[in-house]
Amino acid sequence: MDAPPNTLPALSATLHEALETAGLASPDISISHITTLLQRYTAPDYHPFAHHDPSKPYTRTLLDDGNGFFNLMLLVWTPGAGSPVHDHAGSHCLMKVLDGELAETLYAVPDAHDHPTHDERVDSGNEDSVDEGEPKGIRVRKNARLAVGDVAYIHDKIGLHKISNPSPSQRAVSLHLYTPPFEYCKTYCERTGEARASGKCVFYKDFSSRAAAAAGTQSAMTACRQVNVMRPPSPSQDILASSCAKEMRVTLAAGSAVASGI
Numbered sequence: 001m002d003a004p005p006n007t008l009p010a011l012s013a014t015l016h017e018a019l020e021t022a023g024l025a026s027p028d029i030s031i032s033h034i035t036t037l038l039q040r041y042t043a044p045d046y047h048p049f050a051h052h053d054p055s056k057p058y059t060r061t062l063l064d065d066g067n068g069f070f071n072l073m074l075l076v077w078t079p080g081a082g083s084p085v086h087d088h089a090g091s092h093c094l095m096k097v098l099d100g101e102l103a104e105t106l107y108a109v110p111d112a113h114d115h116p117t118h119d120e121r122v123d124s125g126n127e128d129s130v131d132e133g134e135p136k137g138i139r140v141r142k143n144a145r146l147a148v149g150d151v152a153y154i155h156d157k158i159g160l161h162k163i164s165n166p167s168p169s170q171r172a173v174s175l176h177l178y179t180p181p182f183e184y185c186k187t188y189c190e191r192t193g194e195a196r197a198s199g200k201c202v203f204y205k206d207f208s209s210r211a212a213a214a215a216g217t218q219s220a221m222t223a224c225r226q227v228n229v230m231r232p233p234s235p236s237q238d239i240l241a242s243s244c245a246k247e248m249r250v251t252l253a254a255g256s257a258v259a260s261g262i
């Protein structure tokens with residue numbers, strides 16, 4: 001391997017080796033091993049990819065599409081903003097804080113019978129049922145603060161969560177691994193527990209090799225090997241602009257109470 005072991009290209013190569021068979025769902029693959037790989041990553045070479053649109057709660061940038069087996073992405077969190085309560089569509093999610101601090105609230109998965117979806121209530125002609133009697137909100141199981149270097153893991157079997165940046169002034173950056181990748185998940189109303197299908201989970205920028213090949217540009221990992229991370233690129237050398245294959249603005253789920261990428 002031509003890169004030092006804790007750089008983004010090195011991490012990416014190791015994740016390809018570990019996950020290109022069956023993703024984390026395989027009994028052969030250990031979540032603690034993948035956690036260790038993420039813990040080892042401490043290099044600053046993510047900086048050129050930490051793209052931030054401050055008009056959004058958080059900005060997702062795809063670094064590696066894992067040949068369809070995983071997605072590795074950077075999320076930059078706007079001060080004081082966060083995601084709505086959501087599930088992870090059966091995917092395993094590992095998240096490492098690279099900069100700033102994040103707050104995670106973990107919720108028990110609501111009982112589907114107690115919390116019909118909006119569509120189910122409409123179909124049953126009982127659309128107003130959540131307003132009758134006690135609201136069946138979702139139950140908080142844990143609140144945690146995640147500092148730089150912390151790696152958190154979540155799966156639907158553990159629960160739902162929401163993430164926020166508690167700082168009023170500092171942005172936060174996190175590195176997320178999802179395996180298998182997913183594009184849609186469910187968001188939940190905290191008061192009623194009602195689930196809604198999310199909008200498509202989109203990327204502000206897509207640096208995956210698939211997108212790069214389609215556009216005839218560099219993948220994130222190639223660009224990462226070439227960029228001098230100690231000297232931020234000038235606007236004319238901005239690899240974000242020059243190698244961006246596809247720019248997709250975050251779209252909001254119709255009716256979503258919280259402006260979010262999911």
Ligand SMILES: N[C@@H](CS(=O)O)C(=O)O
Pocket residue numbers: 060075083093161162163176201261262
């Ligand atoms: N799972 C969320 C980020 S977070 O709130 O965990 C996403 O991929 O957009």
Ligand SMILES: [Fe+2]
Pocket residue numbers: 086088093161
């Ligand atoms: Fe999440």
